[in-house]
Amino acid sequence: MTDLRLAIQRFDPSRDPKPRMVEYTVPRRQGMTVLEALLFARDYMDHSIGVRFSCRQASCGSCGMKINGRPRLACYTQVDELGGDSVVAQPMDNYAIIKDLVTDLGSFFQKHAQVTPRLVRSDAREQDNPTKEYLIKPDELSKVLQFTYCIKCGLCTSACPTVATDSKFPGPQALAQAYRYTADVRDQGGAERIESLDSEHGIWRCHFAGSCSYVCPKGVDPALGVQLLKRHVMSGKPPHLAEEASKEYRAPQTQT
Amino acid sequence: MSVGEEKAKNRRGLSGWLNPYHYNLERWAYVFQRVTGLGILAYVVGHLGDTSFFVGGPTGTGPSSSTWAFMSNLVENSFGHLILVLVVLILVFHGTNGIRLIVSELGLVLGKPGAIEYPYKAKSLGAVQKAAIGLAIALALVAMVWTYLILFGGTI
Numbered sequence: 001m002t003d004l005r006l007a008i009q010r011f012d013p014s015r016d017p018k019p020r021m022v023e024y025t026v027p028r029r030q031g032m033t034v035l036e037a038l039l040f041a042r043d044y045m046d047h048s049i050g051v052r053f054s055c056r057q058a059s060c061g062s063c064g065m066k067i068n069g070r071p072r073l074a075c076y077t078q079v080d081e082l083g084g085d086s087v088v089a090q091p092m093d094n095y096a097i098i099k100d101l102v103t104d105l106g107s108f109f110q111k112h113a114q115v116t117p118r119l120v121r122s123d124a125r126e127q128d129n130p131t132k133e134y135l136i137k138p139d140e141l142s143k144v145l146q147f148t149y150c151i152k153c154g155l156c157t158s159a160c161p162t163v164a165t166d167s168k169f170p171g172p173q174a175l176a177q178a179y180r181y182t183a184d185v186r187d188q189g190g191a192e193r194i195e196s197l198d199s200e201h202g203i204w205r206c207h208f209a210g211s212c213s214y215v216c217p218k219g220v221d222p223a224l225g226v227q228l229l230k231r232h233v234m235s236g237k238p239p240h241l242a243e244e245a246s247k248e249y250r251a252p253q254t255q256t
Numbered sequence: 257m258s259v260g261e262e263k264a265k266n267r268r269g270l271s272g273w274l275n276p277y278h279y280n281l282e283r284w285a286y287v288f289q290r291v292t293g294l295g296i297l298a299y300v301v302g303h304l305g306d307t308s309f310f311v312g313g314p315t316g317t318g319p320s321s322s323t324w325a326f327m328s329n330l331v332e333n334s335f336g337h338l339i340l341v342l343v344v345l346i347l348v349f350h351g352t353n354g355i356r357l358i359v360s361e362l363g364l365v366l367g368k369p370g371a372i373e374y375p376y377k378a379k380s381l382g383a384v385q386k387a388a389i390g391l392a393i394a395l396a397l398v399a400m401v402w403t404y405l406i407l408f409g410g411t412i
Binding site: 012015097142147149159164167207216219227231 | 261267268270271272273279283289360361362363364366367370374377381
């Protein structure tokens with residue numbers, strides 16, 4: 001097999017005035033992922049290449065980067081599927097660069113936390129000390145299940161054209177998670193969650209370019225979540241009748 | 257402050273809006289929707305400006321008759337006709353694609369969330385979206401050709 005030409009964007013903000021592309025020639029093998037190519041270059045050619053990774057199986061979301069112009073997980077992208085003999089690896093757009101391919105996801109996690117990504121009960125005592133287990137029916141679960149597969153890799157927010165210009169926009173990941181919890185029948189915090197998102201820099205800044213769903217490696221489809229969230233707001237109804245549903249499907253009380 | 261601090265921010269900025277390269281068809285439609293919107297805005301401002309001066313059409317009194325002549329000179333030639341043909345193209349595309357966006361943003365034709373399987377094709381970017389964008393392009397082209405035939409061919 002021919003060798004692979006691997007171009008990596010090198011940039012250390014503490015020393016370099018601007019990024020530069022450096023090309024490495026890596027021996028290619030069948031089934032090789034971009035991450036493997038990057039690690040080969042780091043291990044045998046230049047130890048100073050900055051690349052973040054962990055699980056190597058698209059579970060942790062650490063190795064998100066721009067590969068041949070599109071945000072992808074390096075561990076989940078095979079060199080063969082890209083076609084051609086060259087791969088261009090750059091850091092994801094819209095995140096500050098720490099070094100080379102490593103980006104700062106701090107603001108991304110912060111926006112995720114701002115949409116209250118957890119089940120909320122209106123009764124504060126119940127929230128802190130639940131008296132029972134809250135169950136969910138399979139068909140109700142299927143309405144939110146795909147959004148729970150988010151691994152917070154940040155690819156969607158990197159692809160989003162709105163995030164590129166509006167730093168206050170929560171981004172597709174956070175909005176999809178807002179939908180995931182709001183649409184959950186066990187949740188009672190939907191009204192408060194939506195109140196902060198029904199704003200100038202909230203859900204209405206999404207114009208459905210769909211790039212988030214296009215790049216998502218886990219099939220979360222954030223664009224669908226955001227549009228369904230808009231639908232909830234436009235309909236003027238509460239997202240669901242959480243109280244009734246949870247009463248109906250309450251777990252049987254254990255005998256003490 | 258480090259030397260590369262400005263570059264390290266790494267925000268895409270306006271190119272994120274304007275450059276859909278490497279992305280999906282809906283992203284291309286998004287860019288064209290915005291660009292055609294700006295084009296229509298420019299046209300509408302100009303259109304309102306010139307029609308505001310018409311009082312009583314070509315035989316009217318006051319500034320209207322001279323404005324009419326001015327506008328005739330501007331539009332009644334090949335270049336003016338070409339601009340009008342393009343205006344029809346972007347108007348019809350923007351309108352049709354806009355209806356797709358309004359319906360989609362109400363979550364109506366995107367499919368329901370549910371169990372997903374590899375290779376995880378996003379439901380919201382399904383055949384309905386592709387067909388609607390195709391329809392917008394087709395209608396815009398038909399309208400453009402029709403306008404061209406009227407203005408240049410002398411038919412109808």
